[in-house]
Amino acid sequence: MKVITFSEALGETILEEMERDHTIFTYGEDIGKQGGIFGAYKSLLGKFPDRIFDTPISEEVIYGSALGAALVGMRPIVEFHFADFLFTGIQSITLQIEKIRYMTGGQGKLHLILRGPDGVSNSAAAQHSESIETIFMHVPGIKIIIPSTPYDIKGLLKTALRSNDPVICFEHKSLYAQKGEVPEEEYLIPFGKADIKRPGQDITVVTMSRMVHESLKAAQELEKEGINLEVIDLRTLVPWDKETVIKSVQKTNRLIIAHETWRRAGWGAEIASTIQEEAFDFLDAPIIRIGARNVPMPFSPVLQNYVTPDKHNVVTAAKQLMEGI
Amino acid sequence: MYEIRMPKFGLTMEKGYIERWFKKEGEFVNKGDSLLEVSSDKITNEVISPVSGILLEILGQEGDEYPVGQIIAVIGDKNEEFLLERRQGKEKSEGSLTKQPQSQDIESTKKMTGPINKSDIKASPLAKKMAKEYGITLSQIPGSGPGGRITREDILSFLNKQKTEDFKIIKLSGLRKTIIERLSQSFHQAITLTNSTEVDFTQLKNQTKDRRVSITSGIIFLLCKTLLTLKQFNSHFEKGVLKEYNIINIGLATDTERGLVVPVIKNAHKLGLNEIQESIKNLSDRAKANKLTESELTHSTFTITNLGKMRTDFFTPVLNPPEVAILGVGRIIKKPCVIDEDKIAIRDMAYLSLSYDHRVIDGADAARFLDLIVQYIEKPKLK
Numbered sequence: 001m002k003v004i005t006f007s008e009a010l011g012e013t014i015l016e017e018m019e020r021d022h023t024i025f026t027y028g029e030d031i032g033k034q035g036g037i038f039g040a041y042k043s044l045l046g047k048f049p050d051r052i053f054d055t056p057i058s059e060e061v062i063y064g065s066a067l068g069a070a071l072v073g074m075r076p077i078v079e080f081h082f083a084d085f086l087f088t089g090i091q092s093i094t095l096q097i098e099k100i101r102y103m104t105g106g107q108g109k110l111h112l113i114l115r116g117p118d119g120v121s122n123s124a125a126a127q128h129s130e131s132i133e134t135i136f137m138h139v140p141g142i143k144i145i146i147p148s149t150p151y152d153i154k155g156l157l158k159t160a161l162r163s164n165d166p167v168i169c170f171e172h173k174s175l176y177a178q179k180g181e182v183p184e185e186e187y188l189i190p191f192g193k194a195d196i197k198r199p200g201q202d203i204t205v206v207t208m209s210r211m212v213h214e215s216l217k218a219a220q221e222l223e224k225e226g227i228n229l230e231v232i233d234l235r236t237l238v239p240w241d242k243e244t245v246i247k248s249v250q251k252t253n254r255l256i257i258a259h260e261t262w263r264r265a266g267w268g269a270e271i272a273s274t275i276q277e278e279a280f281d282f283l284d285a286p287i288i289r290i291g292a293r294n295v296p297m298p299f300s301p302v303l304q305n306y307v308t309p310d311k312h313n314v315v316t317a318a319k320q321l322m323e324g325i
Numbered sequence: 326m327y328e329i330r331m332p333k334f335g336l337t338m339e340k341g342y343i344e345r346w347f348k349k350e351g352e353f354v355n356k357g358d359s360l361l362e363v364s365s366d367k368i369t370n371e372v373i374s375p376v377s378g379i380l381l382e383i384l385g386q387e388g389d390e391y392p393v394g395q396i397i398a399v400i401g402d403k404n405e406e407f408l409l410e411r412r413q414g415k416e417k418s419e420g421s422l423t424k425q426p427q428s429q430d431i432e433s434t435k436k437m438t439g440p441i442n443k444s445d446i447k448a449s450p451l452a453k454k455m456a457k458e459y460g461i462t463l464s465q466i467p468g469s470g471p472g473g474r475i476t477r478e479d480i481l482s483f484l485n486k487q488k489t490e491d492f493k494i495i496k497l498s499g500l501r502k503t504i505i506e507r508l509s510q511s512f513h514q515a516i517t518l519t520n521s522t523e524v525d526f527t528q529l530k531n532q533t534k535d536r537r538v539s540i541t542s543g544i545i546f547l548l549c550k551t552l553l554t555l556k557q558f559n560s561h562f563e564k565g566v567l568k569e570y571n572i573i574n575i576g577l578a579t580d581t582e583r584g585l586v587v588p589v590i591k592n593a594h595k596l597g598l599n600e601i602q603e604s605i606k607n608l609s610d611r612a613k614a615n616k617l618t619e620s621e622l623t624h625s626t627f628t629i630t631n632l633g634k635m636r637t638d639f640f641t642p643v644l645n646p647p648e649v650a651i652l653g654v655g656r657i658i659k660k661p662c663v664i665d666e667d668k669i670a671i672r673d674m675a676y677l678s679l680s681y682d683h684r685v686i687d688g689a690d691a692a693r694f695l696d697l698i699v700q701y702i703e704k705p706k707l708k
């Protein structure tokens with residue numbers, strides 16, 4: 001096992017896959033020459049100059065061209081720069097990319113990947129801080145992967161690059177520099193297979209992305225008080241691993257769902273609803289959802305901190321469940 | 326209103342244990358009725374109601390211990406029934422089992438309070454499912470979750486409590502604790518062996534009968550003679566020190582309602598047969614009445630445990646520490662026996678069981694002890 005950063009794992013995956021499959025190419029804003037605004041493509045600088053290149057600032061064109069390229073047999077990996085900018089080209093995605101396979105009765109394969117950073121960073125404010133994965137969970141037709149470790153991004157992206165469906169991948173800005181173990185040999189992580197990042201018996205915490213790490217920090221603190229969290233990283237949101245979550249809730253009888261996106265109608269609501277439908281009799285307490293407050297992200301660091309969930313929210317929720325405060 | 330307090334049965338009594346109540350809350354009691362049974366570490370007695378009235382409230386629960394003088398119940402007249410109503414009303418809202426009220430007034434209170442509405446009970450889905458599985462009514466269970474919600478924990482602790490209702494925990498009396506302590510000590514420290522032999526009691530039985538004393542008195546008299554010869558059996562062994570006594574204090578294991586007590590016949594070797602008889606009677610009467618003093622229960626140098634009138638032939642008596650030996654006498658029964666010149670005769674036979682601490686007494690010594698006492702018993706000289 002080697003220890004590399006999340007960015008390095010991403011770069012090495014794209015290189016390995018481009019060498020394996022000549023139909024793979026990748027483009028977007030500021031990746032070819034700059035290496036990505038958060039350094040995601042740093043390790044790709046100077047490699048495959050004809051297959052890794054920059055585009056003009058036009059999301060509609062970027063996503064639309066990817067759709068066309070995929071339809072004629074290529075495997076484009078599109079960098080969306082900031083998840084917030086997906087909104088500027090959203091019709092290409094929700095109306096075209098997510099529907100073509102269905103509308104052609106499965107005749108057209110649509111192997112394309114949309115990937116890029118999301119989530120809060122220091123004072124990036126309302127238009128550069130969003131996590132909008134729930135939107136793509138809501139509109140049918142695209143698979144969603146949200147890795148939280150170098151190991152997971154590599155295994156999940158490899159699976160995405162071998163599938164025939166459109167896939168969107170959200171990479172939290174705070175994760176790119178994080179290091180983790182990655183095997184030397186090739187491996188794939190199947191979609192819909194959650195990873196129990198920490199086993200526990202008192203409360204199940206279903207989470208993804210940056211909140212996986214916040215939940216693990218919370219679990220460490222709570223352990224001192226005798227509360228044991230089971231932290232489940234879903235890793236893929238469409239499809240999501242219902243079986244693992246239900247199995248865990250059957251054990252702990254308590255559930256917290258923690259995500260960075262807005263709490264109101266965030267994907268946590270979908271998980272909560274499914275669990276109460278399918279594991280109602282195993283619940284010993286109400287399900288608690290943790291998410292951002294229902295406002296656009298403020299610029300003020302103090303307010304950003306106030307709006308964004310972190311480990312403290314998990315600790316508070318866990319105590320509420322255990323002690324009935 | 327009249328308060329019933331934990332009574333003081335004797336000078337030394339500091340607390341009492343409520344064995345059982347004869348009356349229920351809400352019941353009318355007459356002056357002179359037995360209210361409850363209380364035991365101290367020495368005796369058990371009934372508590373008589375000093376007044377007539379309604380037993381408004383029972384504060385002392387069965388199976389619990391209370392200090393002397395503590396209020397354990399309240400008796401009042403009809404006008405004071407509000408106290409009872411208030412209490413019963415409170416209990417209902419707490420969700421405990423409804424009592425059977427005695428009077429009309431209480432009946433109306435019950436109607437006003439009404440049974441618990443099922444939809445008022447908060448329980449988690451899991452708790453509801455478990456309650457169904459175990460056949461538990463949720464209204465029996467207090468909820469510890471937020472807003473009084475019944476949770477898995479509450480169901481589990483209710484089930485546990487139910488399990489413990491299959492038995493009752495007997496509180497150990499002070500006497501029983503002393504017995505436990507002494508016997509455990511003896512058992513864990515001494516290396517106890519038991520030698521047994523059969524002995525012909527016919528002559529001793531006849532002679533004691535003639536002298537109008539018990540066989541026990543005769544045995545003790547002869548035991549003293551044996552101990553005067555084999556002094557090592559009249560010893561204490563404690564903390565590595567072996568003390569051989571010049572005086573003989575015989576502990577007499579005595580069965581009482583409250584358990585085993587061992588009153589001590591002091592200087593038994595100086596007593597004649599009749600004096601021993603008197604001493605035994607005095608001590609055993611006082612033991613049964615629970616009136617023995619501390620000094621009458623201590624400083625024995627050798628103990629005898631006599632099951633002569635009960636169904637046991639031989640047994641393994643446990644040492645009474647720090648003593649080094651104890652003699653057990655089994656049931657005396659008539660048996661066909663071979664006696665002089667190969668004749669068969671009907672004799673009063675019994676087994677003696679001598680337990681001894683093998684750390685300081687050898688098996689051969691024990692055999693010699695039995696041999697000597699058997700000689701004394703079979704050809705008794707009671708002067």
